[in-house]
Amino acid sequence: MKGFLILENGEIFEGQRIGATKDAICEIVFNTAMAGYIETFTDPSYAGQGIVMTYPLIGNYGVITEDEESEKIWAKAVFIHELAEYENNFRTNKDLQTFLKENNVPGLTGVNTRRLTKVLRDAGTLRGALVSSLERVEEIKEKLQEFKVGNVVEQVSCKKAVTYGSTKPKQVALLDYGAKHNIINSLLRRGVGVTVYPADTPAEIILATRPDGIMLSNGPGDPEDCKYQIEVIKKLFKTNIPILGICLGHQLLALATGARTAKLKYGHRGANHPVKDLFNDRVYITSQNHGYYVVDTSVNPDIAEVSHINLNDGTVEGLKYKDKNVFTVQFHPEACPGPEDTAYIFDDFIEMVNKK
Numbered sequence: 001m002k003g004f005l006i007l008e009n010g011e012i013f014e015g016q017r018i019g020a021t022k023d024a025i026c027e028i029v030f031n032t033a034m035a036g037y038i039e040t041f042t043d044p045s046y047a048g049q050g051i052v053m054t055y056p057l058i059g060n061y062g063v064i065t066e067d068e069e070s071e072k073i074w075a076k077a078v079f080i081h082e083l084a085e086y087e088n089n090f091r092t093n094k095d096l097q098t099f100l101k102e103n104n105v106p107g108l109t110g111v112n113t114r115r116l117t118k119v120l121r122d123a124g125t126l127r128g129a130l131v132s133s134l135e136r137v138e139e140i141k142e143k144l145q146e147f148k149v150g151n152v153v154e155q156v157s158c159k160k161a162v163t164y165g166s167t168k169p170k171q172v173a174l175l176d177y178g179a180k181h182n183i184i185n186s187l188l189r190r191g192v193g194v195t196v197y198p199a200d201t202p203a204e205i206i207l208a209t210r211p212d213g214i215m216l217s218n219g220p221g222d223p224e225d226c227k228y229q230i231e232v233i234k235k236l237f238k239t240n241i242p243i244l245g246i247c248l249g250h251q252l253l254a255l256a257t258g259a260r261t262a263k264l265k266y267g268h269r270g271a272n273h274p275v276k277d278l279f280n281d282r283v284y285i286t287s288q289n290h291g292y293y294v295v296d297t298s299v300n301p302d303i304a305e306v307s308h309i310n311l312n313d314g315t316v317e318g319l320k321y322k323d324k325n326v327f328t329v330q331f332h333p334e335a336c337p338g339p340e341d342t343a344y345i346f347d348d349f350i351e352m353v354n355k356k
Contacts, residue, residue, distance in 0.1 A: 001016065001017045001021070001132060002014065002015075002016065002017070002132065003015055003016060003017035003106075003108045003130060003131070003132055004108075004130070004131055004132070004133075004134055005028070005050075005079060005108060005111065005116075005128050005129070005130055006128060006129045006131060006134075006137060006140050006141070006144070007028065007119070007126045007127070007128045007144075008126050008127045008128065008141065008144040008145065009119075009123055009126060010141070011119055012134070012137075013079075013108070013111050013112060013115075013116055014110075014111075015079070015108035015109055015110040015111040016108065016109050016110045017106065017107070017108060017132065018078075018083055018096075018097055018100060018106075018107045018108065018109050019078070019097065019100025019101055019103075019105050019106050019107040020100065020101060020103075020104045020105055020106045021106065021132070022104070022106055023106070023129065023130055023131045023132070024050065024076045024077040024106050024129070024130045025076075025127065025128070025129045025130075025140075025143060025144060025147050026048060026049050026050040026075075026076035026077055026127070026128065026130075026147075026149075027048060027049045027050065027125055027126075027127055027128075027147075027149050028049070028050045028052060028079075028116075028120060028125065028126050028127065028128040029046075029049050029050070029051060029052065029120070029125055029266070029267055029269055029291065030051070030052040030053075030054055030113075030116070030117045030120050030121075030266070030269065031051055031052070031053055031054065031269040031270055031289075032054045032055075032269065032270030032271070032272060033053075033055065033269075033270050033271040033272075033287075033337050033338065034055045034271070035055075035061075035271075035337060036271060036336070036337020036338065037053060037058050037059070037096070037337075038063055038064060038067045038068060039067060039068070039069045039180075039336045039337045040053075040075075040289075040337060041073045041074075041075050041078060041099075041105075042068040042069045042070045042071075042072065042073055042074065043069050043070070043074065043178075043180055043218075043289060044069075044070050044074045044156035044178030044179070044180070044218075044219060044220060045074075045178050045180075045218050045219055045220045045247065045248070045289050045290070046074050046075040046220065046289070047074040047075075047076075047149075047152040047155060047156050047178065047220040047221070048076060048149035048150070048152050048220060048221065049075055049076060049149070049220075050075065050076055050077035050078065050079060050128060050130065051075045051077070051078050051079065052079045052080075052111075052113055052116055052117060052120070053078070053079070053080050053081075053113065054113055054114075054117050056081040056082055056113070057081070057082050057084055058080040058081075058082070058083060058084065058096065059080075059083050059084040059087060059095065059096035059097070060084035060087060060088065061087055061088065061089035061092060062087030062088075062089055062092030062093070062094060062095050062096065063087075063092065063093055063094045063095065063096055063098075063099040064089065064091045064092060064093060065093045065094075066091075067336075068181070069180040069181050069182065069336055070156075070180065070181065072103055073099070073100070073103040073105045074156060074178075074220070075105060076105070077105065077106050077107055077108075077130045078100065078105065078107040078108075079107060079108050079111045079113060079116065079130075080107065080108070080109050080111065080113065081109070081110070081111060081112070081113040081114075082109060082110070083096065083097065083109040084096070106130055107130075108130060120266050121266055124265040124266050125263075125265070125266050125267060125291060127144045127145075127147050128144070129143065129144055149220070149221055149222070150221065150225065151221055151222075151225040151226065152178075152220045152221045153177045153178060153199050153219050153220065153221060153225075153226055153229065153248075154198075154199050154200055156177075156178040156219065156220060157176045157177060157178065157198050157199035157200070157219075158176045158196055158197075158198050159198060160198065161195055161196065161197050161198065161201070162195070162196050163193065163194070163195040163196075164184060164188055164193060164194045164195075164196075165188050165192065165193035165194060166193050167193070168191060168192050168193035170191070170192045170193070170212040170213070170353050170354060170356075171192065171193045171194070171195060171209070171211050171212055171213075172187055172192050172193070172194050172195070172211060172212065172213040172214065172215055172353065173195050173197060173206050173209065173211035173213070173214045173215070174187070174194050174195065174196045174197065174214075174215040174217060175197050175199065175201065175206075175214070175215065175216050175217060175229070175232075175249070176196050176197060176198060176199055176217055177199050177216070177217045177218065177219030177226070177229065177248050177249065177252075178217060178218055178219030178220050178248065179196065179217035179218065179219075180217075180218060180332075180334060180336060181336075182334040182335070182336040183215070183217055183218070183246065183334045184196065185334075186333070186334045186343070186346045187215070187346065187350075190346060190347070190350045191350070192212070192213070192350060192353060195209065195211070199219075199226075199229060200228060200229075201232070202232065203232045203235035203236055204235075206232075206236065207235075207236070207239065207241075211241060212241070212242075212353045212356050213241060213242045213243070213244070213349065213350075213352065213353035213356070214236055214241050214242070214243045214244075215243070215244050215245070215246070215249070215349075216233065216243065216244070216245035216246065216248075216249025216250070216252060216253060216328070217246060217247075217248070217249050218246050218247035218248050218249065218289070218332065219247070219248035219249075220248070221248075222261075222263070222292060223248060223251035223252050223255055223261050223292055224255065224261060226248075226252055229252055230252055230255050230256045231256075233252055233253055233256040234256045237253065237256060237257065237321075237324075237326065240324075240325070240356075241325075241356070242325035242326065242349065242352035242353050242356060243324075243325070243326040243327075243328075244326075244327060244328065244345070244346075244349040245327075245328030245329070246328070246329060246332060246333065246334070247289065247290055247329075247330060247331075247332060248290070249328060250294070250318070250319065250328035250329055250330050251290075251292055251293075251294055251330075253319075253321075253326070253328050254294040254298075254299065254304075254319060254328070257300070257303050257304065257321070258298075258300055258303065259294055259295065259298040259299045259300070259304075260294070260295045260298035261292050261293065261294055261295065262292065262293060262295050263291060263292050264290075264291055264292065264293055264315070267289075267290060267291035268288040268289070268290055268310065268312075268330075269288060269289045269290075270287075270288060270338075271285075271286075271287045271288075271335070271337050271338030271339065272285055272338075273285070273286045273287075273288045273310060273312065273331065274286070274310070274311040274312065275308050275309065275310055275311065275317045275318075275331055275342070276308065276309050276311055277307065277308055277318070278306065278307055278308065278309065279307055279320070283311065284339075284341040284342050285339045285341055286317075286331035286332065286333075286338065286339070286341065286342055287331060287332040287335045287336070287337060287338025287339065288330070288331050288332060289332065290330060293315045293316060293330065294315075294316045294319065294330070295316075296315070296316045299316070299319065302322070303321060303322060304319045304320060304321045304322060305319070305320055305322065306318065306319060307319060307320040307327065307329075308329060308330070308331075310330075315330075316330065317329060317330040317331055318330065318331075325352045325355075325356075327348070327349075329342070329345055333345035333346055334346070
């Protein structure tokens with residue numbers, strides 16, 4: 001069955017429908033990773049978005065259930081150039097087409113993703129509609145103008161607190177704004193227990209458990225929409241508990257301490273973004289997935305200093321807070337997908353926790 005992607009700027013891309021047959025309106029973004037489509041599609045940070053995979057062949061190693069980063073696909077749609085006809089991997093549980101149908105997620109294959117990516121790169125992130133017919137183009141364009149991703153953090157967050165590794169001597173409270181499984185796993189591998197809290201948990205409940213460390217997770221949407229979470233973080237920041245923020249958590253802590261965030265033209269999404277650690281004077285290749293950034297000139301130098309920068313565009317990739325055991329990074333040290341070059345971020349955090 002034919003399908004079409006209609007962009008808000010009027011451009012139309014044609015392909016063949018895969019996955020669910022329903023229509024979808026979403027924010028269209030592109031990801032440059034060559035592998036890791038399972039982890040990408042199941043990353044809660046993609047809630048409300050349609051993902052364009054720039055690598056031309058997707059689905060060649062099928063779907064490996066244990067590699068999923070959450071319990072479902074959060075992306076609203078996927079767009080690929082070629083869907084592999086056969087999957088080939090000894091760990092495969094199912095093919096990608098089946099996976100999309102099970103999750104009720106629509107997609108298009110046969111799309112000219114090279115041209116589509118260039119459009120998004122030049123015009124910036126655009127809203128788009130995946131449809132089966134071009135009969136109602138003008139009506140669809142009106143709906144596109146009305147669409148907003150909105151505050152999706154509480155949609156992707158867990159609904160009740162869950163503890164892993166309760167027998168461990170040190171316990172970390174993880175605020176779930178859309179946390180990936182490998183953040184939890186990265187902490188557990190380093191010998192601490194983890195309690196995952198819903199995004200709407202009051203600071204008083206978290207502090208009452210006397211955690212040895214606090215983590216602010218990744219997540220979707222505009223950080224400025226998370227007004228309740230920002231107020232909670234203000235209270236947590238006043239304590240002497242070590243805090244590590246990743247991606248959205250990085251942005252929210254910056255907002256909680258008076259800095260500003262802004263939207264990138266087309267975001268950082270992929271597994272090959274160079275970041276320089278200014279303290280170590282080293283460059284690392286990182287996994288990234290975000291559409292917003294912390295404005296460097298808005299950071300109060302009496303409160304924090306920039307610790308990492310993106311070498312592609314110079315944007316802030318990390319902050320170290322003064323007189324606090326608190327630091328945050330914009331990239332994903334837990335990777336999945338992507339390189340594990342910056343896993344030392346977790347080591348530094350655990351060192352702070354153990355010294356508490």
